[in-house]
Amino acid sequence: xxxxxxxxxxxxxxxxxxxxxxxxxxxxxxxxxxxxxxxxxxxxxxxxxxxxxxxxxxxxxxxxxxxxxxxxxxxxxxxxxxxxxxxxxxxxxxxxxxxxxxxxxxxxxxxxxxxxxxxxxxxxxxxxxxxxxxxxxxxxxxxxxxxxxxxxxxxxxxxxxxxxxxxxxxxxxxxxxxxxxxxxxxxxxxxxxxxxxxxxxxxxxxxxxxxxxxxxxxxxxxxxxxxxxxxxxxxxxxxxxxxxxxxxxxxxxxxxxxxxxxxxxxxxxxxxxxxxxxxxxxxxxxxxxxxxxxxxxxxxxxxxxxxxxxxxxxxxxxxxxxxxxxxxxxxxxxxx
Numbered sequence: 001x002x003x004x005x006x007x008x009x010x011x012x013x014x015x016x017x018x019x020x021x022x023x024x025x026x027x028x029x030x031x032x033x034x035x036x037x038x039x040x041x042x043x044x045x046x047x048x049x050x051x052x053x054x055x056x057x058x059x060x061x062x063x064x065x066x067x068x069x070x071x072x073x074x075x076x077x078x079x080x081x082x083x084x085x086x087x088x089x090x091x092x093x094x095x096x097x098x099x100x101x102x103x104x105x106x107x108x109x110x111x112x113x114x115x116x117x118x119x120x121x122x123x124x125x126x127x128x129x130x131x132x133x134x135x136x137x138x139x140x141x142x143x144x145x146x147x148x149x150x151x152x153x154x155x156x157x158x159x160x161x162x163x164x165x166x167x168x169x170x171x172x173x174x175x176x177x178x179x180x181x182x183x184x185x186x187x188x189x190x191x192x193x194x195x196x197x198x199x200x201x202x203x204x205x206x207x208x209x210x211x212x213x214x215x216x217x218x219x220x221x222x223x224x225x226x227x228x229x230x231x232x233x234x235x236x237x238x239x240x241x242x243x244x245x246x247x248x249x250x251x252x253x254x255x256x257x258x259x260x261x262x263x264x265x266x267x268x269x270x271x272x273x274x275x276x277x278x279x280x281x282x283x284x285x286x287x288x289x290x291x292x293x294x295x296x297x298x299x300x301x302x303x304x305x306x307x308x309x310x311x312x313x314x315x316x317x318x319x320x321x322x323x324x325x326x327x328x329x330x331x332x333x334x335x336x
Contacts, residue, residue: 005194006092009310011101012037012108012282013200014275016210018293020053022200023101025303027061030310033091034063035084037102037111041066042075043241045230048223050244051214064091071230071241074163077110084111088193097310105281112195113286126173130166139165150178155277161243196309197288200302201279206294211271215246219264224250245270 009032011023023034036042040050044067053063064087069075084107088098100111134142139162146165147154153168171179202210227250235242242248246267253263282288293299 005192006088007097007310008088008112008193008195009097009099009306010108010112010195010197010288011099011200011306012103012105012197012285012288014103014207014278014282015051015271016207016214016275017103017200017202018299019101019103019200020051020057022299022303022306023099024057024060026306026310027097027099029303029307030097031095032061032097032099033094034061035087035091035098035100036063036065037080037084037100037104037107038066039075039080039104039107040241040244041102042069043067043071043073044069045071045233046226046241046244046247048218048221048226049246049250051218069241071233071235072239074240077106080107081110085192103278103282105278105285109281109285112193112197114192126170127166130169130173131162134162134166142166142169145169146172150180152180153178158243158248160238160248161240162238163240164243195287196306197285198302198306199279199282199288199290201290201292202294203292207275208272211275212268215264215268215271218246224254224260227251228254245274 009026011019011026013019020034026032027034038050040046041052042065043050046052047067052066057063065080065083084100088100091098100108102108130142140159142162142165143154143157143159146157146168149172150168157164157168159165168179171177201207223246227247230242230247231251231254237251242251249263249267249270252258253260258266291302291305293302
């Protein structure tokens with residue numbers, strides 16, 4: 001007997017679009033649990049700069065795949081798909097709805113479209129040779145080489161992120177194809193989940209305003225002290241976690257490269273660019289429904305649209321609770 005696909009709700013969007021609040025409101029309405037698809041919220045002790053859900057938010061519904069990788073550790077897309085598959089299965093087995101929420105497009109596409117990259121073959125010396133070249137010419141020169149063979153990957157990877165530069169060049173040399181291309185599409189993966197996919201994307205002016213206000217709030221909340229503590233605990237500058245936009249720039253500020261005001265402006269500018277890249281990734285995905293909530297009335301409408309699809313399109317009678325009218329649900333202007 002063929003197993004029915006597991007129903008999964010995807011709530012995606014750029015940074016500061018309101019994904020966390022939307023996913024929690026839906027989870028409260030339908031009896032769901034949230035699976036984070038955020039490549040930075042996985043790290044321990046990196047709470048402020050990643051806009052990690054607060055203790056109060058985590059009390060509203062279970063949130064999985066956050067706060068479990070040490071800040072000097074590495075975590076790849078293949079590991080995310082493995083962990084997300086496991087958690088989705090566990091949530092479904094409990095009779096609850098898995099709600100995947102986040103803005104890391106590569107994670108979302110790998111999970112829902114089933115592509116991944118093969119590991120290097122046993123005995124391969126490509127990685128060792130590439131690391132030797134990094135030691136000789138530096139990561140900046142290697143990043144320039146990556147930009148020639150795989151521009152999309154070079155756009156996503158910082159010139160100082162030697163680990164990811166080496167991995168992308170390794171994939172290209174071993175496969176003859178850039179890492180930015182989907183590989184090994186598994187048709188079974190597409191049938192594994194019955195997904196409804198939504199992208200939350202406020203108008204650009206509103207989104208950029210949210211980004212700027214959130215960066216200011218993070219600085220006020222002690223983001224610089226958070227970075228200082230990470231450095232003091234021995235997290236190296238080339239750690240995967242420290243390549244995140246704000247963490248890298250604040251580390252540079254602590255190293256004396258620029259003043260704090262200039263650093264904050266730089267973080268805001270780079271975060272706006274990052275949000276644009278996130279939207280580009282999501283536009284390349286399949287079957288997303290784009291929602292642009294502006295104001296409380298629009299937020300209530302978007303929530304009602306999502307809950308209606310959960311209840312009608314999937315027949316999730318056991319998941320959907322009899323709740324108050326959507327217009328009476330408390331609305332929060334969350335920027336997460």
